[in-house]
Amino acid sequence: MNCEFNIFREDWSLHRKGHLDQQRHQEKVREAIKKNLSDIIAEESIILGRGRKIVRVPIRSLEEYHFRFNYNKGKHCGQGSGGTSKGSVIGDSANGKGGISGAGDQEGIDYFEVEVTIDEIEQMLFEDLELPNLQDKDKPQIAIPSYDFRDIRRQGLMGNLDKKRTLLESIRRNAMKGRRVIDGIKPEDLRFKTWEDKIHYQSSAVVIAIMDTSGSMGTYEKYIARTFFFWMVRFLRTKYKQVDIVFIAHHTKAKEVTEEEFFSKGESGGTRCSSAYLLALDIINKRYPPSDYNIYPFHFTDGDNLPSDNETCLAAIKKLLPQVNVLGYGEIVNPYYRTSTLMDVLKRINDKCLKTIAVKDKAGVYQALRKFFTNSTS
Amino acid sequence: MDYKLGGAIMDKQLEVLSKSIEAIHDQAKRFGLDFFPMRFEICPADVLYAFGAYGMPTRFSHWTFGKNFYKMKLQYDYNLSRIYELVINSNPCYAFLLEGNDLIENKLVIAHVFAHSDFFKNNIYFSSTSRQMVETMSIYASKIREYEFKYGHREVEIFLDAALSIQEHIEPPSPFKTTNEELENPDSHHKETPYDDLWAIDSKPKEEVELEPNRKFPPKPTKDILGFIMENSSQLEDWQRDILAMVRDEMRYFWPQMETKIINEGWAAYWHTRIMRELDLNEDETIKFSQLHANILNTGGRQINPYLLGSKIFEDIERRWNNPSTEEKERYGRIGGKGREKIFEVRACEKDSSFLRNYLTQELVEELDLYLYQKVGTNWVVVEKDWEKVREGLVNRLINCGFPYIVVEDADYHRRGELYLKHRYEGVELDVPYLEKTLPHVYLLWGRPVHIETVIDGEPVVFSYDGRKNTKH
Numbered sequence A: 001m002n003c004e005f006n007i008f009r010e011d012w013s014l015h016r017k018g019h020l021d022q023q024r025h026q027e028k029v030r031e032a033i034k035k036n037l038s039d040i041i042a043e044e045s046i047i048l049g050r051g052r053k054i055v056r057v058p059i060r061s062l063e064e065y066h067f068r069f070n071y072n073k074g075k076h077c078g079q080g081s082g083g084t085s086k087g088s089v090i091g092d093s094a095n096g097k098g099g100i101s102g103a104g105d106q107e108g109i110d111y112f113e114v115e116v117t118i119d120e121i122e123q124m125l126f127e128d129l130e131l132p133n134l135q136d137k138d139k140p141q142i143a144i145p146s147y148d149f150r151d152i153r154r155q156g157l158m159g160n161l162d163k164k165r166t167l168l169e170s171i172r173r174n175a176m177k178g179r180r181v182i183d184g185i186k187p188e189d190l191r192f193k194t195w196e197d198k199i200h201y202q203s204s205a206v207v208i209a210i211m212d213t214s215g216s217m218g219t220y221e222k223y224i225a226r227t228f229f230f231w232m233v234r235f236l237r238t239k240y241k242q243v244d245i246v247f248i249a250h251h252t253k254a255k256e257v258t259e260e261e262f263f264s265k266g267e268s269g270g271t272r273c274s275s276a277y278l279l280a281l282d283i284i285n286k287r288y289p290p291s292d293y294n295i296y297p298f299h300f301t302d303g304d305n306l307p308s309d310n311e312t313c314l315a316a317i318k319k320l321l322p323q324v325n326v327l328g329y330g331e332i333v334n335p336y337y338r339t340s341t342l343m344d345v346l347k348r349i350n351d352k353c354l355k356t357i358a359v360k361d362k363a364g365v366y367q368a369l370r371k372f373f374t375n376s377t378s
Numbered sequence B: 001m002d003y004k005l006g007g008a009i010m011d012k013q014l015e016v017l018s019k020s021i022e023a024i025h026d027q028a029k030r031f032g033l034d035f036f037p038m039r040f041e042i043c044p045a046d047v048l049y050a051f052g053a054y055g056m057p058t059r060f061s062h063w064t065f066g067k068n069f070y071k072m073k074l075q076y077d078y079n080l081s082r083i084y085e086l087v088i089n090s091n092p093c094y095a096f097l098l099e100g101n102d103l104i105e106n107k108l109v110i111a112h113v114f115a116h117s118d119f120f121k122n123n124i125y126f127s128s129t130s131r132q133m134v135e136t137m138s139i140y141a142s143k144i145r146e147y148e149f150k151y152g153h154r155e156v157e158i159f160l161d162a163a164l165s166i167q168e169h170i171e172p173p174s175p176f177k178t179t180n181e182e183l184e185n186p187d188s189h190h191k192e193t194p195y196d197d198l199w200a201i202d203s204k205p206k207e208e209v210e211l212e213p214n215r216k217f218p219p220k221p222t223k224d225i226l227g228f229i230m231e232n233s234s235q236l237e238d239w240q241r242d243i244l245a246m247v248r249d250e251m252r253y254f255w256p257q258m259e260t261k262i263i264n265e266g267w268a269a270y271w272h273t274r275i276m277r278e279l280d281l282n283e284d285e286t287i288k289f290s291q292l293h294a295n296i297l298n299t300g301g302r303q304i305n306p307y308l309l310g311s312k313i314f315e316d317i318e319r320r321w322n323n324p325s326t327e328e329k330e331r332y333g334r335i336g337g338k339g340r341e342k343i344f345e346v347r348a349c350e351k352d353s354s355f356l357r358n359y360l361t362q363e364l365v366e367e368l369d370l371y372l373y374q375k376v377g378t379n380w381v382v383v384e385k386d387w388e389k390v391r392e393g394l395v396n397r398l399i400n401c402g403f404p405y406i407v408v409e410d411a412d413y414h415r416r417g418e419l420y421l422k423h424r425y426e427g428v429e430l431d432v433p434y435l436e437k438t439l440p441h442v443y444l445l446w447g448r449p450v451h452i453e454t455v456i457d458g459e460p461v462v463f464s465y466d467g468r469k470n471t472k473h
Helices: A017-035 A044-048 A118-126 A163-176 A219-239 A259-264 A273-287 A307-323 A342-346 A364-372 B012-030 B045-054 B063-077 B103-122 B133-151 B153-165 B180-184 B196-201 B225-232 B238-258 B261-278 B283-296 B306-322 B326-332 B339-349 B352-359 B362-367 B387-402 B432-446
Strands: A005-009 A054-059 A076-079 A089-092 A112-117 A142-153 A192-202 A205-212 A243-250 A254-257 A294-301 A327-332 A354-359 B038-043 B085-088 B093-098 B370-376 B379-384 B406-413 B418-423 B450-456 B459-465 B470-472
Touching (some): A017 A054, A017 A112, A017 A118, A017 B063, A044 A219, A054 A118, A076 B387, A112 A118, A219 A243, A219 A294, A219 A327, A219 A364, A243 A273, A273 A294, A273 A307, A307 A327, A307 A342, A327 A364, A342 A354, A354 A364, B012 B103, B038 B045, B038 B103, B045 B085, B045 B093, B103 B283, B133 B238, B153 B432, B238 B261, B261 B283, B261 B306, B261 B339, B306 B339, B306 B352, B339 B352, B352 B387, B370 B387
Parallel strands (some): A205 A294, B418 B450
Antiparallel strands (some): A054 A112, A076 B370, B459 B470
């Protein structure tokens, strides 16, 4: 009998196709996340599930679309372990997946979900955010250890090899012997980049987070404001080692509160925004002299200020502006009614330190972050 | 003996393995299996899973394969599922074994693979498939790589996304010599040689039929949407047509595999059992084999297990043709003792749908506890136990490999060169969100507005995409 077979065992270590295409897929996932960042950062599961490290994000653009049957409307064939009778319930669709891993492959799942860590989202979100208009102040407080490659030595780690200088050395060595060639690299040609530890000083900064907690701020408005401050706080703590954050909550009266109170407390009553600005002024005067600090007040409100207060407010803001680097004013626009708001008053001010934005929906939080924390002039 | 060992290393393990292969090979031959020369390759898990995700080791690169690879690899890493082998319809027949299989696992897999190879070689639906597809796909892959280099990675990727979205809509390769087209136009006879045209050189050219103003195009609806767009889209560049041709060619190669899952796996499971029984296994091996075998034939959670269903049907056919009942003897003139012969005949001429339609019996439906289920409210409920209805339901799911049957109805719709597709509705609705996301892909290929007619809630509905938005009327 003739044997018609071969057996082989080869070196497959260079077969990377699967991994490369997987990488491309992952890239697409990241692209999709980035594109949907404005929706994702307003996800309640992230804001409310504080402490959870991983969130599931639906990515619809990564489906492989084709014409297919509606899985939920068809009859499917299944197999029991004996004695199944007509009318038996074999699964419920309440858990979303239909409990069926049946004949089709992963039908019943409506979209592709990826797991991303908060860290990843932050990385993408914070990538190009910064404290705008940061200036050198008299009292640099924030010391950040850093290192700098600024020296070349003959010994060092191979990973830090300075290829250009090494080649130059090789050329020089040959040239000294009168040869005009690049001929091999000898150990004495090697040059390495070497670093020096140094301390980098950053100007100190304080962010004053001001939130309207009056009765007119409904659940939705509060959610928007808190989402903004949630990411702002995370952003400052990730990117800047020691930025002070002062929390102010106000209705007709303003008071300084702790971070926890700021994020959890609800109040009622009317709105007098000037109270918050006056308190901010007071805090700046007492604790954060503008000569030593970069100062950033950010205020979120529905803009429904007492009309009688508008002029006082305007005066306070005008007084505040020369002392701060940027003053951010975010107004959460109620889709159902519009009245004359503080925004209309602020339009009379022409100062590039004042940045205002109207937030119309959840996605607006992302725009607000980008507007307040970039250097581009608005 | 003319087998050689690849790589430089011929270690103990490989030596033992090749001895086993030899024994299995001889046993398979004795049973009458008729297979292609085999080429076994041992490869690590991530390579095997990559092959699984791409369907072919040499296939082109695309992120969707990466996505599948990741999913499959994850299941392997979490020990949820495992591919032991992968076998390719080619001559010689390539079979990839998972590095890390132990000897008994490999023996079972090898026996299994010989039967697959026999099936590829002898089943009629594979008769028109290319047996050099490993090489062909490798050429396709390098062409696509070239296009990526020339026209931009992104550009090619977007185009492939679109092409793959309708890849199932082809005319499946026909195992029979005459195609429908030839039956309908008898004078377009099959050319024997490239020079046949010469014989007709004296015959008068046919009078050009004047195009009637209302002539429909295509004259007859065609199921081959991919091929139709490839030939008739006014928008495509040459490289894009080429990509469509390649995707279509690969799909035509994969199609017979998709329509013979149950029968092919059944055949392989039937034979690995019988081959293993004839091998000299020690006690440990016997126990291990039984466990593995039981795992393969396991009915896990409602899913139809193709290995189990297929092998049960083959065993049932063998039994009924070996020992026909009195009724079978009288009505069908079965003489008995023809079981083996019959199953070899079945493996040669059936695909899943005909295999089940012809050979799934009442006894089997009841023994295997098959049923139809459906969504009622929020629950999935068993709605049918009657064996004939169950069989019908099962067969219906297999028609056109489970894809909706869609044809190009009119390529000059509205007299504006718009593409009008029609879903041949047969009781199951289409997934509308998916449909609305697929239309833009088709639009990209066709370059003009596209429409698809289907039925929702008993009413005909046309979905359209005009390059900017989806509409429905």
